[in-house]
Amino acid sequence: MTSQPIPSSTNGPQELLDYLPEDDGYTIPIFYKPAPRIHREVRFRYRPIEILERAILVEFKERKAEREVEEMFAGVIAGRITEWSLVEKVGDTEVPMPISKAKVLRLKPPLFLRMINTVVWGFDGGDEDPKLTVDQTAEDLDRMARAVAEGRPISDVIVGDLRKN
Numbered sequence: 001m002t003s004q005p006i007p008s009s010t011n012g013p014q015e016l017l018d019y020l021p022e023d024d025g026y027t028i029p030i031f032y033k034p035a036p037r038i039h040r041e042v043r044f045r046y047r048p049i050e051i052l053e054r055a056i057l058v059e060f061k062e063r064k065a066e067r068e069v070e071e072m073f074a075g076v077i078a079g080r081i082t083e084w085s086l087v088e089k090v091g092d093t094e095v096p097m098p099i100s101k102a103k104v105l106r107l108k109p110p111l112f113l114r115m116i117n118t119v120v121w122g123f124d125g126g127d128e129d130p131k132l133t134v135d136q137t138a139e140d141l142d143r144m145a146r147a148v149a150e151g152r153p154i155s156d157v158i159v160g161d162l163r164k165n
Helices: 051-063 066-080 109-120 134-150 154-164
Strands: 028-032 042-046 081-084 087-090 093-096
Touching: 028 109, 042 109, 051 066, 066 081, 066 109, 134 154
Parallel strands: none
Antiparallel strands: 028 042, 042 081, 087 093
16 A cells, blocks of 8 residues: 545534444545654544454453554554555655555654554544635535434435445
8 A cells, every 4th residue: 555645624523423324435534743853744544443443452461561552553543544645755755655554664763652542542633634625515414414404314315425425
Protein backbone atom coordinates (compact mmCIF):
# COMPACT_ATOMS: atom_id res chain seq x y z
CA MET A 1 0.00 0.00 0.00
CA THR A 2 1.28 3.49 -0.79
CA SER A 3 0.22 6.85 0.50
CA GLN A 4 -2.23 8.82 -1.58
CA PRO A 5 -3.45 12.41 -1.67
CA ILE A 6 -5.92 13.18 1.09
CA PRO A 7 -8.97 15.38 0.42
CA SER A 8 -8.68 18.85 1.92
CA SER A 9 -10.94 17.88 4.80
CA THR A 10 -10.94 14.43 6.29
CA ASN A 11 -12.82 14.92 9.49
CA GLY A 12 -16.24 16.24 8.54
CA PRO A 13 -19.39 15.43 10.48
CA GLN A 14 -20.92 13.98 7.31
CA GLU A 15 -19.13 10.68 7.97
CA LEU A 16 -19.70 10.38 11.70
CA LEU A 17 -21.60 7.21 12.52
CA ASP A 18 -22.30 5.61 15.88
CA TYR A 19 -21.76 2.11 14.50
CA LEU A 20 -19.61 0.32 11.95
CA PRO A 21 -21.46 -0.33 8.68
CA GLU A 22 -21.28 -3.86 7.35
CA ASP A 23 -19.86 -2.81 3.98
CA ASP A 24 -16.10 -3.25 3.96
CA GLY A 25 -15.35 0.05 2.22
CA TYR A 26 -16.14 2.23 5.22
CA THR A 27 -13.25 4.41 6.38
CA ILE A 28 -12.93 7.09 9.04
CA PRO A 29 -11.11 10.33 8.25
CA ILE A 30 -8.72 11.67 10.90
CA PHE A 31 -6.83 14.93 11.32
CA TYR A 32 -4.14 15.54 13.95
CA LYS A 33 -2.99 19.08 14.65
CA PRO A 34 0.77 19.60 14.48
CA ALA A 35 2.59 18.83 17.72
CA PRO A 36 5.38 21.40 18.13
CA ARG A 37 8.82 19.87 17.64
CA ILE A 38 7.25 16.41 17.24
CA HIS A 39 5.24 16.18 14.00
CA ARG A 40 3.46 18.25 11.36
CA GLU A 41 -0.27 18.04 10.79
CA VAL A 42 -1.32 14.53 9.86
CA ARG A 43 -4.32 13.39 7.86
CA PHE A 44 -5.31 9.81 7.22
CA ARG A 45 -8.22 7.46 6.62
CA TYR A 46 -8.53 4.10 8.27
CA ARG A 47 -10.85 1.11 8.38
CA PRO A 48 -12.14 0.74 11.95
CA ILE A 49 -11.69 -2.40 14.01
CA GLU A 50 -14.77 -4.21 15.28
CA ILE A 51 -15.15 -4.97 18.98
CA LEU A 52 -14.48 -8.71 18.69
CA GLU A 53 -11.36 -8.08 16.61
CA ARG A 54 -10.13 -5.73 19.32
CA ALA A 55 -10.71 -8.46 21.91
CA ILE A 56 -8.23 -10.65 20.01
CA LEU A 57 -5.68 -7.81 20.12
CA VAL A 58 -6.20 -7.42 23.87
CA GLU A 59 -5.58 -11.14 24.40
CA PHE A 60 -2.41 -10.94 22.28
CA LYS A 61 -1.22 -7.87 24.22
CA GLU A 62 -1.67 -9.67 27.55
CA ARG A 63 0.37 -12.72 26.45
CA LYS A 64 3.30 -11.15 24.59
CA ALA A 65 6.41 -9.11 25.30
CA GLU A 66 6.24 -5.35 24.71
CA ARG A 67 8.37 -5.54 21.56
CA GLU A 68 5.98 -8.05 19.98
CA VAL A 69 3.01 -5.91 21.01
CA GLU A 70 4.50 -2.77 19.41
CA GLU A 71 5.21 -4.72 16.21
CA MET A 72 1.65 -6.05 16.21
CA PHE A 73 0.23 -2.53 16.69
CA ALA A 74 2.38 -1.24 13.81
CA GLY A 75 1.11 -4.04 11.58
CA VAL A 76 -2.50 -3.35 12.50
CA ILE A 77 -2.08 0.38 11.88
CA ALA A 78 -0.40 -0.20 8.50
CA GLY A 79 -3.08 -2.70 7.53
CA ARG A 80 -5.98 -0.44 8.51
CA ILE A 81 -4.80 2.92 7.13
CA THR A 82 -5.91 3.32 3.53
CA GLU A 83 -4.22 6.68 2.85
CA TRP A 84 -2.16 9.22 4.75
CA SER A 85 -0.45 12.56 4.32
CA LEU A 86 2.94 11.53 5.72
CA VAL A 87 5.99 12.24 3.58
CA GLU A 88 9.65 11.31 3.71
CA LYS A 89 12.74 12.97 2.29
CA VAL A 90 14.50 11.43 -0.66
CA GLY A 91 17.49 13.65 -1.26
CA ASP A 92 16.13 17.18 -1.15
CA THR A 93 12.62 16.16 -2.19
CA GLU A 94 9.66 15.20 -0.03
CA VAL A 95 7.75 12.24 -1.43
CA PRO A 96 4.68 10.37 -0.15
CA MET A 97 5.70 7.86 2.51
CA PRO A 98 4.54 4.32 1.71
CA ILE A 99 2.17 2.84 4.27
CA SER A 100 3.93 -0.15 5.82
CA LYS A 101 4.63 -1.73 9.18
CA ALA A 102 8.30 -0.72 8.87
CA LYS A 103 7.37 2.93 8.24
CA VAL A 104 4.87 2.96 11.14
CA LEU A 105 7.62 1.64 13.44
CA ARG A 106 9.76 4.66 12.42
CA LEU A 107 7.17 7.24 13.52
CA LYS A 108 7.98 9.41 16.50
CA PRO A 109 6.64 7.78 19.68
CA PRO A 110 3.91 10.37 20.46
CA LEU A 111 2.49 10.03 16.93
CA PHE A 112 2.70 6.23 17.05
CA LEU A 113 0.91 6.15 20.43
CA ARG A 114 -1.80 8.49 19.19
CA MET A 115 -2.36 6.29 16.14
CA ILE A 116 -2.67 3.26 18.44
CA ASN A 117 -5.35 5.10 20.42
CA THR A 118 -7.15 6.01 17.19
CA VAL A 119 -6.78 2.98 14.92
CA VAL A 120 -6.41 0.10 17.39
CA TRP A 121 -8.49 1.18 20.39
CA GLY A 122 -10.81 3.73 18.77
CA PHE A 123 -10.52 6.16 21.70
CA ASP A 124 -9.04 9.17 19.84
CA GLY A 125 -11.17 10.75 17.12
CA GLY A 126 -8.54 13.25 16.07
CA ASP A 127 -8.74 17.03 16.09
CA GLU A 128 -11.15 19.39 14.35
CA ASP A 129 -9.90 19.88 10.80
CA PRO A 130 -9.40 23.59 9.99
CA LYS A 131 -9.74 22.85 6.26
CA LEU A 132 -13.40 21.84 6.40
CA THR A 133 -14.70 23.43 3.22
CA VAL A 134 -17.91 25.27 2.46
CA ASP A 135 -18.81 22.51 -0.04
CA GLN A 136 -18.53 19.87 2.66
CA THR A 137 -20.64 21.96 5.04
CA ALA A 138 -23.25 22.33 2.28
CA GLU A 139 -23.15 18.56 1.75
CA ASP A 140 -23.80 18.05 5.47
CA LEU A 141 -26.80 20.40 5.34
CA ASP A 142 -28.12 18.63 2.23
CA ARG A 143 -27.91 15.26 3.96
CA MET A 144 -29.69 16.62 7.05
CA ALA A 145 -32.46 18.08 4.88
CA ARG A 146 -32.91 14.78 3.03
CA ALA A 147 -33.03 12.86 6.31
CA VAL A 148 -35.73 15.16 7.69
CA ALA A 149 -37.73 15.14 4.43
CA GLU A 150 -37.58 11.34 4.18
CA GLY A 151 -38.12 10.75 7.91
CA ARG A 152 -34.89 8.76 8.12
CA PRO A 153 -31.97 8.95 10.53
CA ILE A 154 -29.04 10.98 9.19
CA SER A 155 -26.83 7.89 9.56
CA ASP A 156 -28.98 6.03 6.97
CA VAL A 157 -28.53 8.88 4.50
CA ILE A 158 -24.77 8.95 5.12
CA VAL A 159 -24.41 5.19 4.64
CA GLY A 160 -26.49 5.36 1.46
CA ASP A 161 -24.27 8.12 0.09
CA LEU A 162 -21.10 6.21 1.03
CA ARG A 163 -22.34 3.10 -0.77
CA LYS A 164 -23.04 5.12 -3.92
CA ASN A 165 -19.41 6.27 -4.03
